[in-house]
Amino acid sequence: MPAEIFQVPMKMPRRFSAALLSLLVPASLLLGGCSKGQEPMPAPLYLLDQSWRLTELEGTPAPAPAGAAITSLTLSSVDNLSSGQAWCNQYGGRFTLVPGTSYLTFSDQASTRMTCPEQPQESRYLTLLPQVRRYTISHRQLQLFDSEHEQPLLVFEVK
Template sequence: MKTPRRLSVAFFALLLPASLLLGSCAKDDEPVPAPLYLLDQSWQLIEAEGKPVAVTAGGAATSLTLSSIDNLSAGQAWCNQYGGTFMLVPGTSYLTFSGQASTRATCAEQPQETRYLNLLPQVRRYTISQRQLQLFDSEHPLPLLVFEVK
């Protein structure tokens, strides 16, 4: 009677590691890439904190591009070019930005630009719907920033 017990112990001793190895290959565990239309796309700011954003008198629109190669964010704000880094968590809507560095030109829209650059590091998630990118913080149901495809 001891033989079947030894056989079953040996069987389970082999089965457990094999099932762990096979389980780690499941498709559900594979990283999901960010949507292609989020990255390497030029987004133009159309709304900040619920208020429409107009193009400056000089014709420069505030833009944002997220690079798929090096996780760098870059764009043109009202007065200056800016950039930093961003982080996406694959398979989720989680998105964060570092503080963004910018050039130092001044213009009449400087307060708007400063507010915009201060809002980006507050972002915690995004949605994309009808060619619009909406960026949210962790507290409010309405987006902080809304962009559309340029």
């Protein structure tokens, strides 16, 4: 008669499992932002539900005059809504993100109707968002591209 093999489950000490988790979580966050070639892997955790601050608008530094709001963008992981603050107004709309690809698009963005001296930049910014077709994230910098140019339309950094 063959001998039976019994497997006894091993319990891991709590200290060890907590230490292991403290190493695995940051490693998984770092690997989530890795990419093969130019195409990013599934959306890194910090893309969504993060406030991004605009730093460049079509290759030029985004103007931030005294008294004007910092232009920001947030992409909600819950309802695929984009929102933010432009120079004068709050805005929002929808976005589409295809996990595992660099595909990202925005609907037209609705905004409040206050006027300010930075209105031309704000109007241009709100016109550029629906032209976005892909994104990259590198060094905590979000770059948004249209389908025609190699240079990003908009560049953001973590706020």
